[in-house]
Amino acid sequence: MPRIWVEKILDEPELYIMRIDDDRIRYFEATWDIPEGITYNAYLMKTGDAVVLFDAWKGEYTEEFLETLKKLVDPKEITHIVTHHTEPDHSGAIPALLEANGYRAKLIGTTFAKRFMEGFYGKKVVENFHAIKDGEEMRIGGRTFRFITVPWLHWPDTMITYVVEDKLIFSCDAGGGYGMPDAIDDSDEKVVQEYLPHVTKYVVTVIGHYHKYIVQNIKKLRSLGIVEEARMILPGHGLIWRRSPTRIFEHYEAIGAGKPTKGKVLVVYDSMYGFVEKRMRIVIEELKKNGLNPVVYRFTDKEAPAVSDVLGEVPDSEAIVIGASTYEAEIHPRIRYTLYEVLDKANYEKPVLIVGAFGWAGVAGKKIETLISRSKFDLVDTVESRGMPTKEDEEKLREGVRKLITWLA
Numbered sequence: 001m002p003r004i005w006v007e008k009i010l011d012e013p014e015l016y017i018m019r020i021d022d023d024r025i026r027y028f029e030a031t032w033d034i035p036e037g038i039t040y041n042a043y044l045m046k047t048g049d050a051v052v053l054f055d056a057w058k059g060e061y062t063e064e065f066l067e068t069l070k071k072l073v074d075p076k077e078i079t080h081i082v083t084h085h086t087e088p089d090h091s092g093a094i095p096a097l098l099e100a101n102g103y104r105a106k107l108i109g110t111t112f113a114k115r116f117m118e119g120f121y122g123k124k125v126v127e128n129f130h131a132i133k134d135g136e137e138m139r140i141g142g143r144t145f146r147f148i149t150v151p152w153l154h155w156p157d158t159m160i161t162y163v164v165e166d167k168l169i170f171s172c173d174a175g176g177g178y179g180m181p182d183a184i185d186d187s188d189e190k191v192v193q194e195y196l197p198h199v200t201k202y203v204v205t206v207i208g209h210y211h212k213y214i215v216q217n218i219k220k221l222r223s224l225g226i227v228e229e230a231r232m233i234l235p236g237h238g239l240i241w242r243r244s245p246t247r248i249f250e251h252y253e254a255i256g257a258g259k260p261t262k263g264k265v266l267v268v269y270d271s272m273y274g275f276v277e278k279r280m281r282i283v284i285e286e287l288k289k290n291g292l293n294p295v296v297y298r299f300t301d302k303e304a305p306a307v308s309d310v311l312g313e314v315p316d317s318e319a320i321v322i323g324a325s326t327y328e329a330e331i332h333p334r335i336r337y338t339l340y341e342v343l344d345k346a347n348y349e350k351p352v353l354i355v356g357a358f359g360w361a362g363v364a365g366k367k368i369e370t371l372i373s374r375s376k377f378d379l380v381d382t383v384e385s386r387g388m389p390t391k392e393d394e395e396k397l398r399e400g401v402r403k404l405i406t407w408l409a
């Protein structure tokens with residue numbers, strides 16, 4: 001059963017989080033394996049004569065959302081609904097809420113948001129929609145709400161709200177992560193440490209395709225001075241950041257920049273009958289001998305790691321080793337798909353060593369080389385040979401690892 005959290009975050013303005021922990025979901029966006037689950041966070045603020053709702057929950061949890069909301073307020077009393085991003089994991093419950101509200105509330109979002117809401121839920125939902133301009137301020141319930149667009153974090157519709165007097169940033173997907181942390185905020189460092197890898201995985205899989213916009217948009221928010229002075233960052237997924245509000249954006253920036261963890265080398269390969277495996281054991285041994293820390297993901301007839309987990313390991317790796325067999329004159333399908341996603345979502349300037357095995361005519365190595373040469377990654381070496389590696393092959397593999405290490409020095 002999904003856990004529901006309703007907690008008061010502030011007395012003045014009166015501010016609540018409504019969070020549901022989605023433990024039923026298996027594949028976010030019908031693609032990314034997330035055994036760690038995800039939360040949907042909505043926020044409710046009572047200020048002066050206004051009751052403002054920031055985002056909602058996924059449509060699947062509409063009933064739970066309305067029940068939870070009714071504990072805090074009669075839905076008819078909601079005066080404003082801010083929709084930062086219309087992806088249905090945040091907007092799904094809004095149509096039913098508007099109905100319960102008697103369509104009294106003003107919806108606030110970007111022009112794109114208006115278009116998308118109408119496309120998803122019909123004309124009636126946007127009858128009372130105010131489309132903001134970037135940087136526009138509105139006085140609501142005695143407070144100043146500034147709306148700032150952050151396009152492509154990760155849809156064109158995306159914006160954040162800054163409540164000027166209280167220095168609060170409502171950031172929706174920006175600053176979010178996977179996982180169902182055992183707290184609502186960052187006050188417990190142990191919870192934060194467990195949560196941050198889920199943030200990395202979230203950023204790469206969900207926003208990674210647009211990763212240059214992560215850096216650009218955070219730069220934009222910093223230049224407005226609101227990141228440094230923020231008292232709290234309140235995302236649409238995961239933890240609220242109030243002990244150290246800037247930390248989540250610093251983490252996002254580090255992911256955007258691909259800031260490496262010293263010595264971490266991501267090793268990913270397939271092996272159907274053990275020939276690539278034999279090569280990779282040599283590679284891993286050589287990496288360890290040289291003081292590096294290989295993080296290994298293998299696709300075999302017994303294991304198939306989640307590609308989402310592999311993606312989450314890329315940003316802070318210093319280098320990558322890809323091992324692949326040739327399969328029907330192609331790269332093995334598991335590595336082909338993994339590589340395709342890495343190049344699309346986690347494309348960084350990092351060195352790559354390619355290792356291949358084939359039966360009669362090796363093409364996997366060459367095909368990976370071509371893909372790497374068209375990406376930001378740097379090709380260090382390709383070591384590919386037939387079947388069982390010979391002594392000579394073994395020496396070439398060790399030499400390849402040494403070249404990788406020299407590259408890192």
Ligand SMILES: Cc1cc2nc3c(=O)[nH]c(=O)nc-3n(C[C@H](O)[C@H](O)[C@H](O)COP(=O)(O)O)c2cc1C
Nearest residue numbers: 271272273274275276326327328329358359360361
């Ligand atoms: C389904 C299948 C398709 C294969 N296709 C090719 C191929 O097109 N060209 C080739 O040279 N070898 C091919 N091979 C042979 C493998 O690439 C070779 O045995 C390699 O050493 C496998 O390494 P592994 O046991 O680590 O997967 C194929 C093997 C299988 C099982």
